[in-house]
Amino acid sequence: MKIRLLNPGEQIPYDLLLSADPSIEVIGKYLDRNYTYVAEKEGRIAAVYILYPVEADIIEIKNIAVAEDCRNQGIGTALLVHAAGISRDSGYSKLIIGTADVSLSPLSLYQKNGFKISGVKKNFFVDNYPEPVFDDGERCVDMVMLEKNLL
Numbered sequence: 001m002k003i004r005l006l007n008p009g010e011q012i013p014y015d016l017l018l019s020a021d022p023s024i025e026v027i028g029k030y031l032d033r034n035y036t037y038v039a040e041k042e043g044r045i046a047a048v049y050i051l052y053p054v055e056a057d058i059i060e061i062k063n064i065a066v067a068e069d070c071r072n073q074g075i076g077t078a079l080l081v082h083a084a085g086i087s088r089d090s091g092y093s094k095l096i097i098g099t100a101d102v103s104l105s106p107l108s109l110y111q112k113n114g115f116k117i118s119g120v121k122k123n124f125f126v127d128n129y130p131e132p133v134f135d136d137g138e139r140c141v142d143m144v145m146l147e148k149n150l151l
Contacts, residue, residue, distance in 0.1 A: 001046070001075065003082045006036040013038060016048045020065035023129055030062045037082065039066075039075055046070040049079045051087065054096065059087045061097040064106075080113045088150040096147045100125060100133070100140035107144060115146035 006012070017027050030052050039047035049064040061083055066075045087095045097115060099106045111117075124143035125133045133140040 001039055001041045003037055003039045006038050013045050013048050016065040017063050020063050022133055047075045057093040059092040076109055093151050094147055098143040098145045100135050101142040101144055102138035102140055103135045110146050115148045118147040119145045
């Protein structure tokens with residue numbers, strides 16, 4: 001598997017991004033100022049993540065998604081390790097990520113990779129999405145924020 005920066009003019013893997021964030025409008029809000037990385041496996045894009053600078057020393061993973069047929073193969077962990085390395089090498093001291101309050105699998109993955117819960121954005125999915133958002137049949141309401149110190 002190879003992880004690389006998406007090239008300028010290369011097609012954005014919206015199918016994968018939409019599997020992690022169901023609103024094209026919300027995705028559009030963070031595509032303007034970001035770094036999009038893709039993981040290629042067997043000649044195709046199998047995963048994607050987006051880094052979004054927040055402050056001079058803080059960068060956020062705004063979206064991370066692995067194709068359904070490539071899950072549970074360590075790709076998510078590889079992306080998190082890659083994101084932390086790229087962020088540290090770029091001078092950031094903190095990497096943050098958010099997930100829905102009902103998204104137990106991503107929450108566990110992030111914590112296993114050194115992220116600590118840092119807060120909750122109340123009613124995030126209610127206030128920022130025109131339609132209800134669900135994960136594994138459960139309605140997403142709050143966003144749980146996690147952070148990882150990179151120094």
